[in-house]
Amino acid sequence: MTARRRTLGVCYYPEHWPEALWAEDARRMADAGLTWVRIGEFAWGRIEPEPGRFDWGWLDRAIGTLGREGLKVVLGTPTATPPKWVLDRHPDMLAVDAESRPRKFGSRRHYCFSHEGYLQECRRIVTEIARRYGRNPHVAAWQTDNEYGCHDTVLSYSVAARRAFRDWLRARFPAKGGNGGDIGALNRAWGNVFWSMDYADFDDIDLPNLTVTEPNPAHSLAFRAFSSDQVARFNRAQVEIIRAYSDAPIAHNYMGRVTEFDHFKVGADLDIASWDSYPLGFLEDRVGASAEDQRHFARQGDPDFQAFHHDLYRAVGRGRWWVMEQQPGPVNWAPYNPAPLPGMVRLWTWEAFAHGAEAVCYFRWRQAPFAQEQMHAGLMRPDSAEAPGLAEARTVAAELADAPEVAPAPAPVALIFDYAADWAWAVQPHGRGLSYFDLVFAHYRALRRAGLSVDILPPDGRDCDGYRAIFAPGMMHMPEPVKEALASCGAEVVIGPRSGARDGHFSIPVPLPPAFPGLDVTVARVESLRPDMPLPVAGGGAVTGYREALDTTCEAFLRLEDGQAVAVRAGRISYVGGWGDAAMLDRLVAAIAGRAGLDTLRLPKGVRVRDSGRERFWFNHNPHPVECAAGMIPAAGVIRLRTDAD
Numbered sequence: 001m002t003a004r005r006r007t008l009g010v011c012y013y014p015e016h017w018p019e020a021l022w023a024e025d026a027r028r029m030a031d032a033g034l035t036w037v038r039i040g041e042f043a044w045g046r047i048e049p050e051p052g053r054f055d056w057g058w059l060d061r062a063i064g065t066l067g068r069e070g071l072k073v074v075l076g077t078p079t080a081t082p083p084k085w086v087l088d089r090h091p092d093m094l095a096v097d098a099e100s101r102p103r104k105f106g107s108r109r110h111y112c113f114s115h116e117g118y119l120q121e122c123r124r125i126v127t128e129i130a131r132r133y134g135r136n137p138h139v140a141a142w143q144t145d146n147e148y149g150c151h152d153t154v155l156s157y158s159v160a161a162r163r164a165f166r167d168w169l170r171a172r173f174p175a176k177g178g179n180g181g182d183i184g185a186l187n188r189a190w191g192n193v194f195w196s197m198d199y200a201d202f203d204d205i206d207l208p209n210l211t212v213t214e215p216n217p218a219h220s221l222a223f224r225a226f227s228s229d230q231v232a233r234f235n236r237a238q239v240e241i242i243r244a245y246s247d248a249p250i251a252h253n254y255m256g257r258v259t260e261f262d263h264f265k266v267g268a269d270l271d272i273a274s275w276d277s278y279p280l281g282f283l284e285d286r287v288g289a290s291a292e293d294q295r296h297f298a299r300q301g302d303p304d305f306q307a308f309h310h311d312l313y314r315a316v317g318r319g320r321w322w323v324m325e326q327q328p329g330p331v332n333w334a335p336y337n338p339a340p341l342p343g344m345v346r347l348w349t350w351e352a353f354a355h356g357a358e359a360v361c362y363f364r365w366r367q368a369p370f371a372q373e374q375m376h377a378g379l380m381r382p383d384s385a386e387a388p389g390l391a392e393a394r395t396v397a398a399e400l401a402d403a404p405e406v407a408p409a410p411a412p413v414a415l416i417f418d419y420a421a422d423w424a425w426a427v428q429p430h431g432r433g434l435s436y437f438d439l440v441f442a443h444y445r446a447l448r449r450a451g452l453s454v455d456i457l458p459p460d461g462r463d464c465d466g467y468r469a470i471f472a473p474g475m476m477h478m479p480e481p482v483k484e485a486l487a488s489c490g491a492e493v494v495i496g497p498r499s500g501a502r503d504g505h506f507s508i509p510v511p512l513p514p515a516f517p518g519l520d521v522t523v524a525r526v527e528s529l530r531p532d533m534p535l536p537v538a539g540g541g542a543v544t545g546y547r548e549a550l551d552t553t554c555e556a557f558l559r560l561e562d563g564q565a566v567a568v569r570a571g572r573i574s575y576v577g578g579w580g581d582a583a584m585l586d587r588l589v590a591a592i593a594g595r596a597g598l599d600t601l602r603l604p605k606g607v608r609v610r611d612s613g614r615e616r617f618w619f620n621h622n623p624h625p626v627e628c629a630a631g632m633i634p635a636a637g638v639i640r641l642r643t644d645a646d
Contacts, residue, residue: 003405004406005405005406006353006357006358006359006400006403007035007358007360007400008034008349008359008360008393008396008397008400009034009035009037009072009074009359009360010029010037010362010364010365010379011037011325011361011362012025013042013043013368014039014058014062014065015058017366019061021384022061022065022066023065025365025366026065026066026068027069029069029071030069030070030071032393033394033397033398033400034071035071035072036072036074036140036141037066037071037073037074037365038075038143038361039066039073039075039076040075040076041076041078041080041081042081042108042146044079044082044083046058047128047129048128049083051085051089063139071138072140073136073140073141074141074142074324074361075129075141075142075143076142076144076146077122077129077142077144077242078129079111079125079145080108080145080147081108081109081146082121084105087105087110090117090118092158093112093115093117094111094112095113095156096112096156096158097152097157098209099209099210100210102158103153107151109147109150109151109153112156112160112161113154113161113227113231114164114230115158116160122237122238123238123241126237126241127241130241130242130245131245133246134248135245139246141248141251142246142248142251143324144235144239144250144251145234145235145238145252147254148231148234148235148252148254149258152260154228154261155223155227156227157209161230164230165207165226166203168229169186169205169222169226170202172222173185173186173189181202183199186199186202187199189218189505190216190219191216191507194216207223208220208223217427217428217506218506218507221423221506224260224427225423227260228260228419228423231266232262232265232269235252235270239269239270249271249272250270250271250272251271251273251274251322251324252267252270252273252274253275253324254275254276254313255275256275256277256278256286256305257286257437259419259422259423261419262420263312263313263419264316264419264458267317267318271317271320272317272320272321272322272358273313273320273322274313274317274321274322274323275309275313275323275324276325277327278325279300279305279340279348280298280301280337280340281327281333281337282301282302282334283302283334284335287302288438289302296623297621299339299344299623300621300622300636301340301344301621302621303448303608303619304444305441306348307351307608307610310323310351310357311355311456314355314408314456315455315456315457315458319408320358321356321358322357322358322359322360323359323360323361324361326345326349326352327345328363328377328378328379328387328392328393329378329387329388329389330375330376330377331377332372332373332375332376339388340389340636341636342388342392343635345362345388345389345392346392346395346396346636346638347620347621347637347638348360350399350619350638350640353403354612355610356406356612357406358406362379362389362393363376364376364378366378366379366380366382366384367380367381367382367387403640404614406612407613407614409611410455410466410467411452411454411455411467411611412452412453412467412468413447413452413453413467413468413470414455414457414467414470414471415440415443415444415456415457416456416458416459416470416471416472417440417456417457418458418459418475420459421475421477422437424436425476425498427506430528431545433531433545434545434546439579440473442579442580443471443585445585446582446586446588447589449582449586449589449603451599451601451603452589453609453610453611459475460481460482461484461486464486464489465489468596468598469491469493469593469598470486470489470491470493470494471493471494471592472486472493472494472495472499473494473496473497473576474497474498475495475499475500476498476499476501477502477503477504478495478499478500478516483500483517486516487516487517487573490572493572493574494575494588495514495516495575496514496574496576496577497546497547497576497577497578497579498513499513500514500516501523512524514575516573516575517573518571519570519573519575520552521550521551521554521568522551522552523548523551524548524549524550526546526547526549527546527547528545528546529543529544529546531545536560536561537558537559537566537583537587538561538563539558540583540587541580541581541583541586542580542584543566543579544580544581546578546579547577547579550564550565550568550575552565554569554570555570557569557574557591558576558588566584567588567591572595574592604622604626604627605622606621606622607619607620607621607622607626607628607633608621614642615640615642616630616640616641617639617640617641618630618641619633619637619638620634620635622636625637
């Protein structure tokens, strides 16, 4: 990978402030050591206040003002916030929720990805912006839209989505000769003989909501795959236009734990993956932490949640990734919004750099005194006095002068993340609260507790070579090429539970799962468990939530206390027939690391290690100092050790 300089940036909204402030803001940004300024992603109404009437003057002057201070502009396309006049033109463009209620105007993301009229409006505004600024020397990067999927906006049950879904299904089940679709093939694939659900024509197929009881899981899974493809299609339309006018790299800013669309497919059309990191905002409602840990990490954020997404989006960006929005203080939208512990803004920034980020941009420059985000802190207060986060950003800027360029090396361990598996678990969790994301994240936590650096891989099996160990839990559909790639990659491979449990149309395959090369294991029975009914594992830990009974001749290396096999292996392949708690997963990781020849660590609670190509980082997410192998780490502290010879 090409080494790149680490940089800092900020999100700025010149349209929110008197023009007399812009030059002073730009000077203070540059003096603070910032490089990038993201603008424009919500400004459609200021760029085009009426249909066809464009006001470019203010944006020209804003870009020029920032550029004169040596700042580089990330210019956003404003399609996440269409003005009211766009809705007046296309009153049916709104997304519709599962209860058939329209998602109305009055905030943002009020559009359906499948609406053709709105897509044409987006193509038009993006063309105008790209044509005007594509060769502007100060516009050094682009961002498409803003936070696809935020506010539950991927799955839309609109008339436009129904029409597009039917066309998508025709293409997925083509008729012989290529004329139209084969409805019989769809009926067979979905098992529509069950409950007399056969369709005579694709136009008979509705969206899978408001059914009396649960819809056919194959129908629901197909709708989720379709909805994901609509996001990729929408994004691709903008990228193609920007590339026609600009050579600058293009990014999108993803979110934490938004899995309703396949980020790998969207990222294939982009140059950079970025995401919006809000450690304190996410802690309460996305991490799944215990009440005790929510209290302990209330001002620091979870020790693994941000790191997981750093590694995920590094994979989505094929090595190039940023944090486009970094929390610099209290936010406005979480159940509780505490201030970060002093030092945490610096720690979060360095954590991103340790995982390979090229840029970390803070949200936002100045706190807004109006509208929905007026309680969201920035680097500046509304009165232009400095907020606490700015001092920590300055500290990082000074420290970057002594930091090597971003040159991450491959980690020794990989973890596969499959968005389609997340949809399958969402369609059929089989037990309350069970989710694919939580299963994969639990494995990631265990690997991090052992002091191991992790790469996240897409589910296609093409990037498996070179790793000492690969974990692929819960991958419900495992195509044969993926199984073959894992079986032949030379790593210690861990699959299960539910790996290979369904085919591509959500039927149970025969031979029964996992049907993995070289592994004599059959899942004979499955059960979901009440939270208060864990099954103890001999030697420590427990299976909780989900458990499989295994018919196998393979060697068992983890068993329940009653002797039934939980984890078995044959050669380099291991299958785990249950959802392990933290103690069981720690034992699983220790066993696999030992077989793979990997050195592990005993890390104190809240302490994490990350190895990059030239450095080893130690992070203390605790509100108190911690002694560890690297020495005493202060509360909310970072130790950075050089490991190269430079």
